[in-house]
Amino acid sequence: MSALSLLYAVLFYFATAVLVLGLARKIRQYARTPAPLKIALTPAPVTPAGVPWRLAREVVFFESLFRSSKWTWLFGWLFHAALLLVILRHVRYFQEPVWLVITLIQPFGTYAGFAMVVGLAGLWARRFLVDRVRYISTPSDHLMLALLIAIGLTGLGMRFVRHTDIVAVKAYMLGLMRFDIQPLPTDPVLLLHLGLVALLMIVFPISKLLHAPGLFFSPTRNMADNPREARHVAAWASALDK
Amino acid sequence: MATAAFDTPKLKEYPVIPLIQVGATSHLKPFVASEAIQKNLGFPGELVEDWQAKAIAKMGDLLGKYRSLQVYMDACVHCGACADKCHYFLGTKDPKNMPVARQDLLRQVYRRYFTFAGKYFPWLVGAKDLTKEVLDDWYSYYYQCSECRRCSVFCPYGIDTAEVTMAAREIMDSIGMGQKYSNEIIGKVHRIGNNLGIPGPALQDTLEGLEEDTKDETGVDVRFPLDVKGAEVLLVTPSADFFSEPHVDSLIGYAKVFHAAGVSWTLSAKASEAGNFGMFIGNYEQLRKIALRIREAALELGVKRIVVGECGHAWRVAYSFWNTLVGIGAGGKDPFAIELQNQLDHRYKQPMHICEFTYDLIQRGALSFDKEKNDSRIITFHDSCNVARASRMGDFAGGQFVIPREIIKAVANNFHDMAPETIFESTFCCGGGGGLLTDDLLELRVKGALPRMEALKNVVDEHNVNFMATICAICKAQFTKVLPQYGFDMSMVGGVHQLVSKAIRLGDK
Numbered sequence: 097m098s099a100l101s102l103l104y105a106v107l108f109y110f111a112t113a114v115l116v117l118g119l120a121r122k123i124r125q126y127a128r129t130p131a132p133l134k135i136a137l138t139p140a141p142v143t144p145a146g147v148p149w150r151l152a153r154e155v156v157f158f159e160s161l162f163r164s165s166k167w168t169w170l171f172g173w174l175f176h177a178a179l180l181l182v183i184l185r186h187v188r189y190f191q192e193p194v195w196l197v198i199t200l201i202q203p204f205g206t207y208a209g210f211a212m213v214v215g216l217a218g219l220w221a222r223r224f225l226v227d228r229v230r231y232i233s234t235p236s237d238h239l240m241l242a243l244l245i246a247i248g249l250t251g252l253g254m255r256f257v258r259h260t261d262i263v264a265v266k267a268y269m270l271g272l273m274r275f276d277i278q279p280l281p282t283d284p285v286l287l288l289h290l291g292l293v294a295l296l297m298i299v300f301p302i303s304k305l306l307h308a309p310g311l312f313f314s315p316t317r318n319m320a321d322n323p324r325e326a327r328h329v330a331a332w333a334s335a336l337d338k
Numbered sequence: 339m340a341t342a343a344f345d346t347p348k349l350k351e352y353p354v355i356p357l358i359q360v361g362a363t364s365h366l367k368p369f370v371a372s373e374a375i376q377k378n379l380g381f382p383g384e385l386v387e388d389w390q391a392k393a394i395a396k397m398g399d400l401l402g403k404y405r406s407l408q409v410y411m412d413a414c415v416h417c418g419a420c421a422d423k424c425h426y427f428l429g430t431k432d433p434k435n436m437p438v439a440r441q442d443l444l445r446q447v448y449r450r451y452f453t454f455a456g457k458y459f460p461w462l463v464g465a466k467d468l469t470k471e472v473l474d475d476w477y478s479y480y481y482q483c484s485e486c487r488r489c490s491v492f493c494p495y496g497i498d499t500a501e502v503t504m505a506a507r508e509i510m511d512s513i514g515m516g517q518k519y520s521n522e523i524i525g526k527v528h529r530i531g532n533n534l535g536i537p538g539p540a541l542q543d544t545l546e547g548l549e550e551d552t553k554d555e556t557g558v559d560v561r562f563p564l565d566v567k568g569a570e571v572l573l574v575t576p577s578a579d580f581f582s583e584p585h586v587d588s589l590i591g592y593a594k595v596f597h598a599a600g601v602s603w604t605l606s607a608k609a610s611e612a613g614n615f616g617m618f619i620g621n622y623e624q625l626r627k628i629a630l631r632i633r634e635a636a637l638e639l640g641v642k643r644i645v646v647g648e649c650g651h652a653w654r655v656a657y658s659f660w661n662t663l664v665g666i667g668a669g670g671k672d673p674f675a676i677e678l679q680n681q682l683d684h685r686y687k688q689p690m691h692i693c694e695f696t697y698d699l700i701q702r703g704a705l706s707f708d709k710e711k712n713d714s715r716i717i718t719f720h721d722s723c724n725v726a727r728a729s730r731m732g733d734f735a736g737g738q739f740v741i742p743r744e745i746i747k748a749v750a751n752n753f754h755d756m757a758p759e760t761i762f763e764s765t766f767c768c769g770g771g772g773g774l775l776t777d778d779l780l781e782l783r784v785k786g787a788l789p790r791m792e793a794l795k796n797v798v799d800e801h802n803v804n805f806m807a808t809i810c811a812i813c814k815a816q817f818t819k820v821l822p823q824y825g826f827d828m829s830m831v832g833g834v835h836q837l838v839s840k841a842i843r844l845g846d847k
Contacts, residue, residue: 139736172494228355
């Protein structure tokens with residue numbers, strides 16, 4: 097086992113731990129923080145049963161964003177949908193035998209890589225071209241886009257320009273999952289790609305990527321509009337009634 | 339007091355998103371509350387010495403108490419979907435009036451003191467120390483938000499700037515930097531019972547005067563009862579309804595509806611105000627304390643129903659918060675809530691909006707109207723922000739949009755809605771809500787009204803609209819002041835029950 101294989105193994109174990117534990121900590125924090133007042137926002141479902149449907153429309157179709165800004169919606173949705181396909185395509189590196197669904201997705205997942213980069217480029221262009229969006233952009237907003245684009249481009253590079261030894265990559269990944277470190281190809285594009293992915297995993301729980309779990313905990317989106325029918329009191333607030 | 343000169347924006351035919359003008363309204367700050375006003379509410383009288391540490395501690399406290407704040411501090415991706423949605427940004431061009439930038443004033447401090455990235459890489463994520471400069475920005479721009487929630491409708495994560503504004507205002511109050519207008523009014527509610535500071539005897543006098551006027555006008559004895567024990571309905575309405583024009587015309591309308599329906603009702607001197615400015619300053623304890631007066635009055639008078647008059651933020655507090663705060667509603671299983679819930683008649687919605695009350699009667703055929711009495715009017719309807727986005731009416735989603743319009747159509751022949759992207763949950767705020775209806779912010783109020791004025795102008799030009807009905811005391815007060823600035827007649831604005839009042843037939847019940 098080379099030092100490089102070991103280094104990347106440590107990096108990925110660390111990145112996975114940060115991602116999982118960091119997200120779990122944040123989700124626990126969101127779940128435990130009380131929501132003392134009903135702040136459901138129109139158009140809210142009038143019963144709790146309607147809440148999952150509303151959230152699903154936001155998660156799958158980006159409904160509110162569609163109403164807000166068609167360009168942002170187009171690029172944002174394109175990027176997220178493509179990212180989903182790309183991630184699903186990568187599942188094949190982590191299992192043997194590969195599920196049929198994952199096999200069927202392969203061709204779409206491959207071209208989704210381009211769609212992902214196009215979406216990201218569109219989102220990035222807005223940060224330069226629209227004066228309002230330029231004003232609100234911080235360095236991290238730019239870097240996050242740069243990071244994702246670099247991941248996309250290195251991935252596409254390996255698929256279409258300079259192939260890497262994917263059989264060895266798969267053996268390495270399967271080995272990681274069994275704590276049995278295998279040799280990792282020393283292809284620089286691959287190393288860059290994997291390094292950036294690990295970086296993305298590490299920054300996830302300490303960055304704006306928290307919008308992913310945040311959406312599910314947003315009271316304006318996940319509350320039912322029934323305050324007259326059901327009294328809604330948080331523990332710290334009901335202490336005032338004593 | 340004299341405000342500095344400013345230019346009223348020109349009305350354009352099509353709405354245009356302005357280019358940003360950094361610092362365009364950084365000079366706008368409302369008067370700071372005096373020591374006496376602050377101490378009255380239990381806040382420090384002036385900026386405390388260790389305000390920085392205290393403010394950060396207060397922020398930590400609020401982050402632990404409000405899930406909304408915690409999630410909204412983390413979730414924003416700076417996508418800019420909200421940036422062009424705020425009426426204050428559209429009217430002032432100041433980029434700090436873009437909802438995302440307004441939130442970032444608090445978020446930059448949150449990041450610096452509560453997040454890993456902000457502690458170690460502040461420049462990367464735009465984190466900033468809490469300096470006096472930042473505090474001044476807070477005071478300026480969190481009092482340029484009307485908590486209307488339009489931006490939240492368009493945010494992919496539902497980030498609600500109103501929640502952020504309320505948190506910022508509460509932090510500022512806790513370190514002695516309160517706003518004179520809101521906090522003075524809250525003091526009046528506690529001392530006298532209503533926002534305008536009308537004492538009981540003056541209220542009694544006013545109501546007797548209204549009885550006489552209504553008798554002169556209609557020949558019918560329409561009562562305006564105060565503190566009547568055993569009445570069926572307790573009406574809680576904005577105190578502007580007792581004194582201001584055109585507000586009082588709606589109060590007369592409510593009285594006529596009660597009269598025509600034969601329902602006994604009363605006002606309460608103790609709870610003679612529906613507006614709850616506790617919400618404007620984001621303080622739960624004040625919100626609750628102000629709502630408690632209604633609960634106490636209802637228990638003392640033994641009423642079966644509680645009905646709320648035409649008032650936007652008040653209806654939000656009543657509809658969304660009263661059950662939580664003081665148990666006015668259904669479903670409470672705790673002793674505090676059960677006492678009142680046992681008294682109320684749960685065949686009816688508790689609390690009920692006056693429009694729901696009137697609409698139900700219309701549906702049942704219990705009221706009749708001479709619609710042609712409103713024929714001189716070509717009417718449009720302004721959805722008040724906190725009714726539109728923060729509360730509801732009736733049994734169905736969107737009832738708050740349908741019910742007032744159906745009432746208007748039942749009492750008048752000419753109705754035209756404004757452009758669809760400016761009404762319903764996309765409605766533009768009047769520009770005066772959320773504690774900004776004060777002359778020291780007149781420039782902001784005029785500029786913030788721009789998007790509504792443009793939409794109004796279009797229906798004036800296309801359909802000859804000459805009356806904008808609304809169901810909020812603040813909208814009415816704001817528009818009567820702002821309409822003339824844009825070349826409209828101030829009498830163009832009025833209440834829905836003003837129209838009801840004009841057309842209703844009074845039997846001899």
